[in-house]
Amino acid sequence: MFLLLAVAASINCASKSDNTSVPDGEDGGSNxxxxxxxxxxxxxxxxMEATGFKFYDAAGKQQDCLDILRDNGINAIRLRIFVNPSDDRISGHCSLAETVTMAKRCLAKGxxxxxxxxxxxxxxxxxxxxxPAAWAKDDFPTLLTDVYDYTxxxxxxxxxxxxxxSWVQIGNExxxxxxWPTGSTDNWPQLSQLLNKGYAATKAVNDQIKVIVHIDQGNNNGRSRWFYDSAKAYHVNYDIIGLSYYPYWLNQDYTANIKDLANNLNDMVSRYQKPVMIVETGGADTAIQNTYDMLKAVIKTTAAVPxxxxLGVFYWEPEGARSWSRYKLSCWGADGKPTKALSAFK
Structure with missing residues (x-):
């Protein structure tokens, strides 16, 4: 069974009656x-903030990173959550307590x-x-309970x-x-039950939250059909198809596969009668103009779905400057300023 990470009493979050943000709209959108x-x-x-990284707008004024993102057209924030994470600054954190703190902070900014x-x-x-280490020895029935209870x-x-x-991803890529190995696609009967436990738990908390099932290579129609055909055959419950799209990791320029992305998005909607969302994308921080152009193309392509x-496009992680994270696909420089690429969201 999972180990609950207690939410610190010092978290300054409004009570449910004060400021519950309830999503609305049929496709996980707004009114x-x-x-x-x-x-x-x-x-x-x-x-990044805890270790002293400072964020500046394009004019060099120090600001809250979230304000800079909002000023560049960002209107939604994605927060990952790990079960019992370490304190490693790159691969840990993102606990429940930290997620609540960030969620409250983001919602307060709209x-x-x-x-x-x-x-x-x-x-x-x-x-x-x-x-998770706490679930590692659990048998399949217990693992189903773990997923439901934790979610x-x-x-x-x-x-x-x-x-x-507004949205919840049941699993990442x-x-x-x-x-693994319990919920591998080598065993769809078990994977489907695990996914459905996450879906059921989400809807039990609030049936207006939209559930996303997310895979990678959003330009790859064969891969997408294989996965979502299997999900349909095994009666997986979800609301939105979530896709990653990273030409960089495919060793291709976006111009080589942006039409494939468009065709796949349209096919997913037509074939499964589900809306689609690019929940992860990004481009090289050393090819700023190309990343800007790629983002413009991805936004245009996704918005053009009939x-x-x-529903939208999310960047992973724009603020994660390489000087701090060693990640090559951010939209931020070592000077603490966003690059031109971020402005593609305006």
Whole structure:
């Protein structure tokens, strides 16, 4: 069973009755269902600030990073959450207590919130889907309970603290499944049950929260059809198809596959009758103009999905300057200023 990380009593969050942010709209959007979301994952932000990294706007004025993001067109924030993370500044943190703090801070500035459950103590992605240490020896029935109870606890805590998200990801880039080996795509009957436990827990807390199922390589139609056809065959419950799109990691320029992205987004909507969202994208910090052009193209492509079924585009992590994170795909320089690439969201 999972180990609950107690939320510190000092967290300054409004009570549920004071400021519960309840999402609305049929497709996880706002009152106007045509709202297009331009988002940023900022999971490193608290640690960057804690270690003294200063953020400046383009004019050189020191500001809250969230204000700089908002001034550049960002209107939604994605927050990852690990089960029992370490204190490693790059691969740890993102605990429940920290997530509540960040969610409250972001909502106070007018952002919509997405919570990205990794169901791990650290990164989960197509190459890593390691069970939390506290769940490692649990059999399949117990693991189902782990997923339900943990998901419910996190979201119930957020809601009670006035921080209800608009969207929840059940797993992160789960192209090969999650909670390996139990929830591998080699065993769809088990994976589907794990995903449905996350869905059920989310809806039990608040049935207006939209549930995303997320895989990588959003330009790859064969990969996407294989995964979501299987999800359909095994009756996986979800509301939105979430895709990553990183031409950089494919060793291609975006111009080589942006049409493939457009075709896949349109096919996903038509084939599964679900809206789509690019929940992760990014480009090289050394190719600023190219990253800017790529973002413009991805935003245009996603917004062009018929019937407003392209919900938005999220950058991973724009503020994570390489000088601090060693990550090559941010939109920030060592001088603490955003690069031109970020302005593509305006």
């Amino acid at each position: 106007a269902d045509t709202t297009f979301f331009k988002g940023a994952d900022v999971g490193w932000l608290m640690q 952002f919509k919130i997405m919570i990205d459950f990794h169901y791990s103590d650290t990164w989960a992605d197509p190459s890593h889907q390691t069970k 419910y606890h996190v979201l119930d805590t957020l809601q009670e603290q006035g921080c209800t998200p 789960i192209t090969g499944g999650m909670l 019937d407003s079924h392209g």
